[in-house]
Amino acid sequence: MSEAKTNPPSRGELLKQLREEHASSVERTQVLFREQRSLQQSICQMIRETPKTVPEIAAAIGKPSHEVLWFLAGLRKYGIVVEAGMCGDYPLYQKVEEK
Amino acid sequence: MENLHVDALVLGGGIAGMQAALDLADQGFQVALLEREPSIGGKMITLSKVFPTLDCCSCITTPKMSAVAHHPNIHLLTYCEMQSVAETGSGFRLAVVQKPRYVDVNKCTGCRKCEYECPVTLPSPFDRGLGAYRAIRVPFSTAVPQTAVLDIENCILCGKCEKVCAAGAVDFTQRAETFEIQATTLVVASGFELTPLNAKKEYGGETLQNVIDPLMMERFLAPTGPYGRVLRPGDGKEPTSIAYVQCAGSRDQTLGVEYCSRVCCMYAIKQAMLISGALPMADITIYYMDIRTFGKGYEQFYQNAQAMGVEFVRGKVAAIREDDEQNPVVKVELTEEGRIIERTFDLVVLSLGMVPTAGADGILSLPLGEDKFIAIPAPNANPCETARPGIFVTGTAMGPMDIVDSIITAGSVASAASAYIREHQKETAYA
Numbered sequence: 001m002s003e004a005k006t007n008p009p010s011r012g013e014l015l016k017q018l019r020e021e022h023a024s025s026v027e028r029t030q031v032l033f034r035e036q037r038s039l040q041q042s043i044c045q046m047i048r049e050t051p052k053t054v055p056e057i058a059a060a061i062g063k064p065s066h067e068v069l070w071f072l073a074g075l076r077k078y079g080i081v082v083e084a085g086m087c088g089d090y091p092l093y094q095k096v097e098e099k
Numbered sequence: 100m101e102n103l104h105v106d107a108l109v110l111g112g113g114i115a116g117m118q119a120a121l122d123l124a125d126q127g128f129q130v131a132l133l134e135r136e137p138s139i140g141g142k143m144i145t146l147s148k149v150f151p152t153l154d155c156c157s158c159i160t161t162p163k164m165s166a167v168a169h170h171p172n173i174h175l176l177t178y179c180e181m182q183s184v185a186e187t188g189s190g191f192r193l194a195v196v197q198k199p200r201y202v203d204v205n206k207c208t209g210c211r212k213c214e215y216e217c218p219v220t221l222p223s224p225f226d227r228g229l230g231a232y233r234a235i236r237v238p239f240s241t242a243v244p245q246t247a248v249l250d251i252e253n254c255i256l257c258g259k260c261e262k263v264c265a266a267g268a269v270d271f272t273q274r275a276e277t278f279e280i281q282a283t284t285l286v287v288a289s290g291f292e293l294t295p296l297n298a299k300k301e302y303g304g305e306t307l308q309n310v311i312d313p314l315m316m317e318r319f320l321a322p323t324g325p326y327g328r329v330l331r332p333g334d335g336k337e338p339t340s341i342a343y344v345q346c347a348g349s350r351d352q353t354l355g356v357e358y359c360s361r362v363c364c365m366y367a368i369k370q371a372m373l374i375s376g377a378l379p380m381a382d383i384t385i386y387y388m389d390i391r392t393f394g395k396g397y398e399q400f401y402q403n404a405q406a407m408g409v410e411f412v413r414g415k416v417a418a419i420r421e422d423d424e425q426n427p428v429v430k431v432e433l434t435e436e437g438r439i440i441e442r443t444f445d446l447v448v449l450s451l452g453m454v455p456t457a458g459a460d461g462i463l464s465l466p467l468g469e470d471k472f473i474a475i476p477a478p479n480a481n482p483c484e485t486a487r488p489g490i491f492v493t494g495t496a497m498g499p500m501d502i503v504d505s506i507i508t509a510g511s512v513a514s515a516a517s518a519y520i521r522e523h524q525k526e527t528a529y530a
Binding site for chain 1: 219231233256333337339425
């Protein structure tokens with residue numbers, strides 16, 4: 001008697017399996033992503049023309065300063081935002097012009 | 100993953116683990132280095148500078164990371180978890196899980212195009228959560244291996260990374276793989292963690308935005324830090340007054356951490372000196388019970404900090420609250436003057452202590468000491484031997500110590516482990 005050979009799962013099957021396994025985390029992350037996108041757009045809109053400090057941005061968009069700073073740290077890291085001088089003890093941030 | 104047979108397996112890719120692996124491999128032994136994170140480097144690669152020389156940490160650590168990755172006798176196994184260990188009579192047999200990176204390490208060039216394209220931003224543990232990275236990323240700029248890793252639990256499976264990868268390295272079909280390592284001896288280099296920032300509720304850690312831990316300050320002082328400069332995390336203000344609270348996580352019965360963590364005085368002094376350089380107008384005050392500068396050149400380092408204008412105040416901080424402008428207000432008993440004062444700062448750093456990393460000791464069934472670090476039955480005669488024959492320990496898995504001592508114990512453990520392996524080889528040859 002020969003053993004029945006089982007083919008390894010195809011790429012499509014593995015991807016389907018991955019989506020099923022991670023359905024709840026994908027859903028949760030999509031909610032997070034939408035919130036992040038909205039907040040990042042608000043921040044970038046605020047500093048497109050005029051550079052602003054963290055407290056100024058936070059007051060304008062109604063979010064806590066520490067949260068705004070965290071987003072700016074990320075935007076700065078990926079080259080979307082740069083520092084543009086100081087206003088008192090606070091650095092100013094400005095959106096980089098899109099090419 | 101193929102099964103491995105090595106002379107020594109080093110558990111942990113921090114500075115002590117890397118040095119032990121290099122010292123063993125240089126003697127001709129086959130070594131496997133197992134690291135649970137996607138990159139080696141440990142805590143040291145996150146630091147700005149070392150005391151007392153103020154040399155750049157990255158400049159010391161990165162060449163060692165590279166040497167480990169390129170050494171012909173070292174098998175570098177990152178993003179792996181040890182599952183079980185069994186004694187075989189001729190050593191140890193470990194079951195190890197290679198966690199999926201969802202990136203083919205043989206194809207990835209570390210170009211980070213996937214990272215720039217990824218739409219999901221997450222707090223970066225490398226920056227103690229104060230900086231950001233993407234769901235797919237190279238862990239940090241000098242990571243070894245310099246390859247991306249995908250956090251599948253925080254991925255929306257949009258596929259943008261896969262589309263943008265010119266090397267075709269992104270691979271959503273990867274799964275965890277279990278493999279086996281047989282080793283004559285084990286070297287535990289599992290490192291340390293800080294005492295939790297919120298351990299002492301009266302200090303406001305994790306509640307007050309401008310009360311931080313010392314590794315956060317290290318990241319602010321590092322050129323690759325989250326803000327590119329020293330800012331307070333609450334609102335992005337450049338601080339003009341900074342306080343250090345010593346013994347905030349050590350020598351404290353209420354925390355169950357009764358020992359001195361040995362490094363807190365020195366890292367606080369070092370950071371104060373670096374802040375003085377970065378923010379020349381800032382006032383820096385260190386509240387201490389007593390300053391312990393035991394190492395070579397450490398007392399001179401302390402005196403240099405005093406000469407630079409760092410204020411050392413003997414006192415015990417009772418509590419920290421916040422005023423209306425997010426400024427931490429420190430209530431402190433000045434023990435030499437016998438009075439209690441309140442003083443407002445822009446930023447407070449809690450000099451937290453060292454506690455052992457949980458994990459390796461449990462799987463290896465290693466007895467712990469009273470301090471919860473791995474017990475060493477004969478610390479004077481055999482300082483790196485654990486209670487289980489064939490298992491050695493190095494670095495801060497032994498107990499609190501600084502980088503200098505971690506490297507010294509790595510040399511010591513390599514010597515002890517090599518003697519054990521040679522003895523074992525002789526026994527095998529005569530058997």
